C-alpha cells in the first residue's frame with residue numbers, strides 16, 4: 001500500500017470510539033491497515049510519521065489520533081507496548097512546563113521518570129532527614145528534589161564528577177564510555193538558580209561521601225549508570241537512610257546499564273528490603 005493511501009485512510013477514520021477506553025484491540029479497519037504496513041523499513045518510519053501528522057486534520061478526534069499512533073507504533077516497533085489512553089499525568093501543564101524548560105527540546109525520554117521522581121518525593125514529606133543525589137548532571141532531577149525540600153530545613157546533597165562516567169567494567173557492557181555525560185558544574189547551578197537548599201560535591205564517587213557521614217537521609221536518588229558507583233552509593237547511604245526513606249534507582253531497568261542492576265541485586269540480596277522495578281525503567285526500595 002502506498003504511503004499516501006495509508007495516510008488518507010488513517011485520516012478518514014471516524015470518531016465513533018471517542019469516548020471508549022482501549023480495553024480491546026483497535027477496530028478491524030485499523031488492524032487491516034497495520035497488517036498492510038507491517039514490514040515497513042524502520043528508516044521509513046520517520047517519513048511515515050511526518051506524513052501522518054500532516055494527513056490527520058486538526059479536527060480528528062484525539063482518540064482516533066491515539067489509535068492511529070498505536071497502530072503505527074505496533075507496525076513499526078511491536079516490542080513497544082502503548083499504554084492506556086487518557087492518563088492524567090500527560091495533561092499536567094505545570095509539570096510539562098518544568099520539563100520543557102529544563103530538558104533539551106524534543107527529548108521526552110525521561111518525562112515519565114521525572115514524573116515518578118516528583119510523585120515519590122511526596123512519600124517522604126513527613127520524614128526527617130536530608131536528600132542526596134548521586135549523579136546530578138545538569139540538575140533536572142535535582143531541581144525536583146530541591147523544590148520538594150524547599151519548605152523544610154533539610155538540604156539536598158548533589159554528587160557528581162562533572163567529568164562524566166568513570167571507566168566501565170566488563171559487567172557494564174559496551175554502551176557507556178569513560179567521560180560519557182560530561183557536563184560543567186555551572187550547568188547544574190544554572191538549573192538550580194534561585195534555590196539555596198543544596199550543596200554540590202564535585203569529585204569521583206565515593207571520595208566525598210565522608211563529608212556528610214553524620215547526616216540522615218530520607219530520599220536518595222542514584223543515577224550513575226555503572227556498577228561501581230551504584231554499589232558505592234548504596235553501601236554509603238543504606239545505613240544513613242531512615243526507615244520509610246526511599247532509594248530511587250534511575251538506571252535499574254535499562255539494557256544499557258546492566259552493571260547498575262547487578263550492583264543493586266547484589267547489594268539487596270542479603271537485605272530485608274525488596275527491589276521493585278517500575279515500567280519506567282526505575283527501581284524503588286523502601287528502607288525498613
Ligand SMILES: C[S@@+](CC[C@H](N)C(=O)[O-])C[C@H]1O[C@@H](n2cnc3c(N)ncnc32)[C@H](O)[C@@H]1O
Nearest residue numbers: 135136137140141160161164204205223224229
Ligand atoms: C545520567 S547522568 C544523571 C542525570 C541526572 N540525574 C538528571 O536527572 O538529569 C549521570 C551522571 O553521573 C555522573 N557520574 C557517573 N559516574 C560517576 C562517578 N563515579 N563519580 C561521580 N559522578 C559520576 C556523571 O558525571 C553524570 O553527570
